[in-house]
Amino acid sequence: METLHTLLGPLSFGQGGWGDDLLKGAFLTLQLALCAMTAGLVLGLLLAGAKLSSSRLLRWPASGYTLFVRGVPEFLILLIVFFGSDRLLNWTATSLGLEAGYEVPKFLAAVIGLSLIFAAYACEIFRGAYLAVPTGQIEAGAAIGLTRRQVFLRIRFPQLWRFAIPGLGNLWMVVLKDTSLAAVIALNELLRIAKLGGETEIRPLLFFTAAGVIYLIMTSVSDIGRASLEARARRGVAEV
Amino acid sequence: MYQEFKYLISDSVCAGLSPLSGDLFGKACPRFIDGFLVTIELLVLACGIGFFLAIGLTLARMSGRRPLAWPATALVYVFRGTPLLVQLWIIYFGFGSLGEDILGPILWSFFKNPWLVGLLVLTLNTSAYVSEIFRGGLANVDRGQLEAALSIGMPWLRAMRRIMLPQAIRIAWPAYGNELVLMMKGSALISTITVLDLMGQTRTVFARNFDLTTYLYAAILYLVLAGLITAFVNTIERRMQLSAGR
Numbered sequence: 041m042e043t044l045h046t047l048l049g050p051l052s053f054g055q056g057g058w059g060d061d062l063l064k065g066a067f068l069t070l071q072l073a074l075c076a077m078t079a080g081l082v083l084g085l086l087l088a089g090a091k092l093s094s095s096r097l098l099r100w101p102a103s104g105y106t107l108f109v110r111g112v113p114e115f116l117i118l119l120i121v122f123f124g125s126d127r128l129l130n131w132t133a134t135s136l137g138l139e140a141g142y143e144v145p146k147f148l149a150a151v152i153g154l155s156l157i158f159a160a161y162a163c164e165i166f167r168g169a170y171l172a173v174p175t176g177q178i179e180a181g182a183a184i185g186l187t188r189r190q191v192f193l194r195i196r197f198p199q200l201w202r203f204a205i206p207g208l209g210n211l212w213m214v215v216l217k218d219t220s221l222a223a224v225i226a227l228n229e230l231l232r233i234a235k236l237g238g239e240t241e242i243r244p245l246l247f248f249t250a251a252g253v254i255y256l257i258m259t260s261v262s263d264i265g266r267a268s269l270e271a272r273a274r275r276g277v278a279e280v
Numbered sequence: 281m282y283q284e285f286k287y288l289i290s291d292s293v294c295a296g297l298s299p300l301s302g303d304l305f306g307k308a309c310p311r312f313i314d315g316f317l318v319t320i321e322l323l324v325l326a327c328g329i330g331f332f333l334a335i336g337l338t339l340a341r342m343s344g345r346r347p348l349a350w351p352a353t354a355l356v357y358v359f360r361g362t363p364l365l366v367q368l369w370i371i372y373f374g375f376g377s378l379g380e381d382i383l384g385p386i387l388w389s390f391f392k393n394p395w396l397v398g399l400l401v402l403t404l405n406t407s408a409y410v411s412e413i414f415r416g417g418l419a420n421v422d423r424g425q426l427e428a429a430l431s432i433g434m435p436w437l438r439a440m441r442r443i444m445l446p447q448a449i450r451i452a453w454p455a456y457g458n459e460l461v462l463m464m465k466g467s468a469l470i471s472t473i474t475v476l477d478l479m480g481q482t483r484t485v486f487a488r489n490f491d492l493t494t495y496l497y498a499a500i501l502y503l504v505l506a507g508l509i510t511a512f513v514n515t516i517e518r519r520m521q522l523s524a525g526r
Binding site: 107108110111112113114115116119120123124127217218219220221223224231235238242243244245246248249251252255256259260 | 358360361362363364365366367369370373374375377378461464465466467468469471472479482483492495496498499502503505506507
């Protein structure tokens with residue numbers, strides 16, 4: 041019992057222990073991932089719309105954007121957003137005649153960075169899902185006199201989610217893991233708390249492993265949720 | 281010898297680019313190219329070793345023998361379920377903190393070398409993801425072929441090697457190409473354990489001049505790398521289609 045305490049003592053809850061701090065960090069990690077996903081889904085839908093549109097003016101910037109994000113490290117994008125948003129804010133402030141010295145909140149910067157990454161991948165998933173609806177159904181809709189709008193709202197859109205859910209489930213796991221990059225810009229999410237705890241208690245191995253275990257729990261639970269969502273999306277569809 | 285070769289490359293590339301490059305890139309060019317080469321060498325090694333390790337992991341998982349399948353499954357599960365950054369920090373800062381007394385001289389010299397630790401973690405990480413990709417590929421190869429091979433007396437391992445795996449890899453190749461690009465992007469994280477790869481050099485340059493265009497130059501170099509990887513993947517894919525069509 042005594043050895044167990046010296047081994048895991050720093051992770052205990054309450055006074056002198058880091059257990060509650062780590063859980064708070066994990067909570068912030070979840071918040072970060074959820075906010076990034078929500079913003080990323082909206083942006084991803086808009087991007088997919090732009091990519092599928094017939095206007096080159098919309099299509100090309102959207103393609104350029106996804107190409108950029110998919111070819112540049114997430115870490116670099118996060119740093120560009122983190123330092124760039126501060127500059128942009130202060131530049132706007134000074135050109136409006138206000139005093140400089142503002143700082144974009146780290147949480148907001150991290151959400152923006154992560155959602156920009158999420159959106160690029162979500163755009164491809166939505167585009168694929170849109171094209172996955174069989175053309176026969178679209179023609180059938182047109183044949184019975186539905187307008188293009190009705191075809192979209194009643195035939196394409198409801199099925200979009202069904203085709204997109206496996207990809208989006210994957211993407212959720214990716215964004216959950218990518219939140220750890222925010223530790224580098226000193227946002228107090230799970231990994232950074234583990235780093236601080238490890239440095240304070242001089243037990244980095246224990247604390248980083250604890251963080252790893254918490255990440256593993258979060259991804260495992262997500263995986264179960266994803267499987268049941270996928271099963272729900274497939275309901276009523278004949279097995280091939 | 282090899283180091284001199286790298287200097288030669290960076291000198292000639294920077295000299296060639298000097299009429300085009302602005303003030304900032306001109307000054308930092310040797311650093312960028314040096315980091316670029318470190319990133320490439322780590323990627324080639326990690327993906328090369330990781331490819332074969334992934335095949336080994338896949339075979340172990342499909343072998344139906346628990347002492348083989350269980351550790352392989354656990355490794356894949358853990359490496360896919362945790363962030364790469366956490367893996368790097370556990371092994372470099374975590375194990376590295378144990379010190380020479382606990383680790384012994386050989387392990388200690390390994391764990392205090394960030395380049396080697398980075399290579400180890402990248403290799404294990406990519407092999408876990410690639411193993412999952414190969415497993416998906418195998419699921420799409422007709423099982424009857426394996427049964428046919430076994431029924432004419434071919435050993436399981438040879439049947440996998442000669443019949444199942446080549447087809448599985450061909451099916452999984454586009455997904456494998458995606459994973460290579462993701463790996464390239466992930467490799468930027470080894471800069472957090474003090475390796476001076478492209479990202480590490482970029483952060484060093486940025487820490488001195490605080491100029492955001494530094495990051496844009498790095499982004500361009502990473503895009504070039506992504507283009508090279510995609511071209512490589514497409515070339516191999518075309519070759520495989522040719523040999524399949526024959």
